[in-house]
Structure formats: structure tokens, C-alpha cells
Amino acid sequence: MKVLLIGSGGREHSLAWALAKSPKLTKLYAAPGNAGIAAHAELSDLDVSDHAAVITFCRDKQIEFVVVGPEAPLVAGLVDDLDAAGIKAFGPSKAAAQLEGSKAFTKAVCDEANIPTAGYGRFDNAADALNYVRTKGAPIVIKADGLAAGKGVVVAMTLADAEAAVTDCFDGTFGAAGSEVVIEEFLEGEEASFFVLSDGINALPLATAQDHKRAYDGDEGPNTGGMGAYSPAPVLTDDLVADVMRSIVEPTIATLSKRGTPFKGVLYAGLMITSDGPKLIEYNTRFGDPECQVLMMRLKSDLLELMIASADGTLDQSHADWHDDVALTVVMAAKGYPGVYKKGTEIKGLNVISSDEAEVFHAGTKSDGDKILANGGRVLNITALGTSVKDAQAAAYKAVSKIDWPEGFCRSDIGWRAVARET
Template structure:
């Protein structure tokens, strides 16, 4: 099969790496890709926001399947347009992708299906939002309704922080994404990520993970797209996974199917483990980043076969096999991230690091004149396997010590919560 992979980050490199193992794959293209993806795929200079250009490329190259990595093309309806052109694509339709594209939409699904989630209000004026915040008090969570590249959520610990977040949304800090605001109850507990594949009717559980959103050690500093992750998530035990499937995932799939907008693709539930049980914080409609990286390291099954089962409606008879080992991913980011940072700094020392138990996935890199250069905020994802999270972390940080990139940084405590559990068990 000939595949086109859409995307350019660490998530897409790990997907390309996993897809390249499939015996059914004959050719892999990636648009736009990065220097790491170029190791396993042919990069294409293709404007993925131009859906007709993507369609024309697929027809010219005889593409059998398009795998869409990031959320923006899904929300923009790329899958709809590919399917209308008679092309097979992996990912939800524009309507189903609203689970990520609109937080208010997701809250409506939760209301309709009785899915446990935080109490909330939704507002399209600053005065109404202010009144709600003042009524409820802090801590409270302020979210821009639409896609804001992971930056439209503020956990406000004071009333002033909440009002500042509301003002930022309505004054255009997040563009059109902030035209409406969802304000939520602050949930106490431990966060975890849970992933399933859906074919519109059935949901196949994949794996669990936990990530680190804050930039610095001790979960301090500004929120980022993710500074590291590990899988499995010890907090999500077997009984809790069964609970999540019954009370959150399956009602969501049933509700969207009942509306005539079935969900096909990856459904990623961000969960809070509260005293009252698991509650949904948010949905994403694609693999997480960097959660995808640790999941691909642990996946034993053929990723392409699983994707085809989702696309073709065969998940009822599919299964996913996983390594028993833990995987951890440590993100190396450019100095200054998530604020201002320089591009074009050189990275050395990666070539001898890859093995069957360690992979450096590229997130923001490019090759220029034979040199590997940083080309983004999150740049490298050092991902390792181990018999425990501690062992995996030791392997990842040992590899990082060999990477020569003085203009980058990483957290030194990825996986600390899971390691505490291991030490106390």
C-alpha cells in the first residue's frame, strides 16, 4: 500500500516509524514531514491546507490511504474532502472532529449522553463570563472554545487570573478560537490520558499514558504542548479503564452515531481521576503528542492493520497487543520555549543513539547542508523502553547526555509520579 502521512511533529515521526514496520506498506510519503521522518518516508512539499492539492497529489501518486496526524486538518474537513474524492483517509469527519474543535460542542455531548465532566458555563461576552467567574470563585478553569494550539486553557488560581484569561480570549489573544469561552469547575485529582480507536460503531481500547504539560521540573512554569510522557499510566487500573469505557467512551461513540456524525479515528480522552471516579476534562480527536511516541514504542501489533480496521469498520474483531514494558519520552525543547526561541541552532550526536529499545523522534528539525538544525519549539523526543518507568527514564536521560545541543533544554523529572508509585509498591 502507498500511504500519505500528514504532519511534521514528533507524533508524526513516531507514526511514520511504526507504519514503516508494516509488511503491507510499499511506499510512505509525508507532508510536510521533518528531518527524522525523512529517514523512513519521502517528504513532499505540499500545502496540506489546500485540500484540492492533497487530492491531486494522492491521485498522481496512487495513494491508497491518507493518515492525518494533527488536529487542524481534521477540524478543517480534510477527511471529508478526501472521501468525497473517492480516497480513503484515517481520521474523523469535520463534524465529529468538533469534539476537539469546540469545547462547547463536547460539553453538549456530555450533557446529552450523561457523561461525567466538570460543571461549566459557556459565554460569548466578557461581562457574562466575568459574572460567572465572580459567582463561582477561584480556582476555576477558563478555556477558549476553539483550537488554540494547546495554549487556550488557563487554570486560574485567583479571581484576577480568571478575569485576565477571559479578557485575553475576548481581546483576540487566541484569534477566532476565543470568540466563545467555556468556564469550568476546577477538578481535584490526578490527570491521565486514555486512547481508543473507533470505526463509528465500535471502540477498541489502545493504551494509557500521562504527560507533563509544565515547562520546568516539579510541574512548574508555563503550560506547553507537553514536555514528556510515559505509558502505561499506573493510575488507570483495569477496573477504572472498564469504567471509562462504559461511562465516557461508549456513550460518546453512541451519541455521535445517533446524530448521524459517526466518529472514526483516534479518540483521546483527557481524564481527571477524582474522588467521585473518572471525569472527562477534554477530548482530542487524534493521537497525543508526546503520548503517541511512548505508545508506538510499546505497540506490538501492526499499526497499519489497526488503522485499516478503523477505516473499514472492522474493529469489532480487531485487537491491539502491547509490550508489558514501560516507555518514557523526554522532550528536548529550544531555550526560551514556550516563549520566544531561536531556530537554526545545530544538533549533533544523534546518529549512534537508536536501538530496538530507544528512539529519538524528531519534532521540530530540518537538514541544511548536511547539518541537523532545530526548527521549532519542541525539537527532539528521546523515547526509551524499560522494565519499569525508572529504568526507561534512566535510559532516556543517558541518551540525552550524549546529545550535543547547547541551545536546548529538558525537564529532569519526567515520570516522577509513576516512579514514586513504583518505589512505594
């Protein structure tokens, strides 16, 4: 089977790495890909926002299946257009992808299905939003309604920060994404990520993970797209997973099906484990980044087969098997990230890390002859396995120490919560 993978980040490199193992795969293409993905796929500079061009490419190359990695093409309806052209794809329709594309849409689904989530208000003007914030006080969470490249959420610990976040949204900081704002109560607890595959009716649980959003050690500094992750997440016990399936995931899938917009693809539930039980923080309609990297390291089953079952509506006949080992990934980012950072700096030492030690998934990289150059904020994901979080952590950081990139940085404490539980 010829497959096209859409995307260029660390998530997509780990998906390419996993897809390449499938006996079903005969040829993998990636658009646009990166320097790491090039080891598994033929890269194309295809403009993935041009859906007609993607369809033409698929027909020219006789692509039988398209895997859409990032959220933007899903929200833009790429899967709908591929489906209309008779090309099978993995991912939700434009209507179902609103679970990620609109915070207000997700809240409406939660209301309809009685899904536990943070209390909230939604606003289309600054005056009412500011009045709500001043009434509720801080801490409080301000969310731009639409896609904002992971930057539209502010956890405001002071009233002044909350007011500034509201003003930023309505002043156009996040473009059209901030034209409506969802303001949520601040939830106390521990965050975790839970992933399932859905074929529109059936839900197949995958695995749990825990991300590290803050830029610096000790969960300090600004929010990022994610500085590291590990899987499984001990905070999500078997009983809690069953609770999440029953009270959050299954009602969501049933509600979208009842609405006539069935959800197919991977559903990523961002959860807060509170004293009252798990509550939904947000949904993503694609694999997390960097959570995908640790999930792919642990997955024993054929990823391509599972994705096809999701598209075909046969997940009730599928099962996902996992390695018992813990997987942990450390993100190396360009200094200055998530603010201003420099591109084009050379990364050395990658060739001395063997696959027995760790997998290095490329995120923001490009090739320049024999050189690998940084080409983004989050640049590398160094991912290792171990019998415990502590062992996986040690293996990952041993590999990190071999990388010669003075212009990069990483946190030194990925997995710290789980390591503390183990001791």
C-alpha cells in the first residue's frame, strides 16, 4: 500500500517510523516532512493547504491512504475533500474536527452529553468577557476559541494577567482564533493525556501519557507546545481509564454520531485529575506532540492496520498491543523558545546515538548537504525505553548528552512526577 503522511514535526517523524514497520506498506511519501522523516519516506514540497494539489498528487502517485498528522488540515476539511475524491484518509471530518478547532463547540458537546469539565463562559466581545473575569477573579483560564498554534491558552494567576489575556484576544493577537473567547474555572489537580481511536461508532483505547508544558525545570516558565512526555502515566489508573471512557470519551463519540458528524481518527483527551475525578480540559483531534513519540515507541501493533480500521469502521475487530516498558522523550529546543529563537544552527553528534540507546525523532530540522540544521522552535525529541520511568529518563538523558548543539536547550527533569512516585 502506498501511503502519504501529511506533516513535518516530531509527531510525524514518529508516525513515519511506526508506519515504516508495517508489512502492508510498500511506499511512504511525506509532505513536507523533515530531515528525520526523509529516512523513512520520499519527501514532497507539496502545499498541503491546496487540497486540489494534494488530490492530484495522490492520483499521480497512486496513493491508497493518507495520514493527516497536524490539526490545521483537519480543521480545514482535507479529509472531507479526499473522501469526496475517493481517497481513503485517517482523521476526522471538518465538522468533527471542531472538537479541536473550536473551544466553544467542545463545551457545547460537554453540555449536551453531561461530560465533566470546567465551568465556563463564552464571549464575543471584550466588555462582557472582562466583566466575567472581574466577577470570577483569579486564577482563571482564558482560551481563544479557534486554533492559535498552541498559544491561545493563558492560565492567569492574577486578575491583571487575565484582563491582559482577554484584551490580547480581542485586539487580534491570535487573529480570527480570538474573535470569540472561552473563559474557564481554574482546575486543581494533575494533568494527563489519554488517547483513543474511533471509527465513528466504536472507541479503541490506546494509552496514557503525561506532557510537560512549561519551558523550564520544576514546571516553571512560559507554556510551550510540550518539552517532554512519558507513557504510561501512573496517575491514570485502570479504574480512572474506565471512568474516562464511560463519562467522557464514549458520550462524546455517541453525541457526534447522533448529530450526524461521526468522529473518525484519534481523539486526544487532555484531562485534569481532580479530587472530584477526571475532568476534560480540552480535546485534540490528532496525536499529541510530543506524546505521540512515546506512544509509538510502546506500540507493538501495526499502526497502519489500526488507522485503516478507524477509516473503515472496523475497530470493533481490532486490538492494540503495547510494550510493558516505559517510554520517555526529551524535547531539545532552540534557545529563546517559546519566544524569539534563531534558525539555521548546526546540530552535531546525532550519528553517535544508536537505535539501541534511543530514537531521535526530528521536529524542526532540515538537511544542508551532510549537515542537520535547526529549523524551528522545538527541534529534536530524544526518546528512550526503560523498565521504569527512572530508567527511561536515564537512557534519554544519556543520549541527550551526546548531542553537540550549543544553541539548543532542554529541561533536565522530564518525568519528575512519576520518578517521585517510584521512590
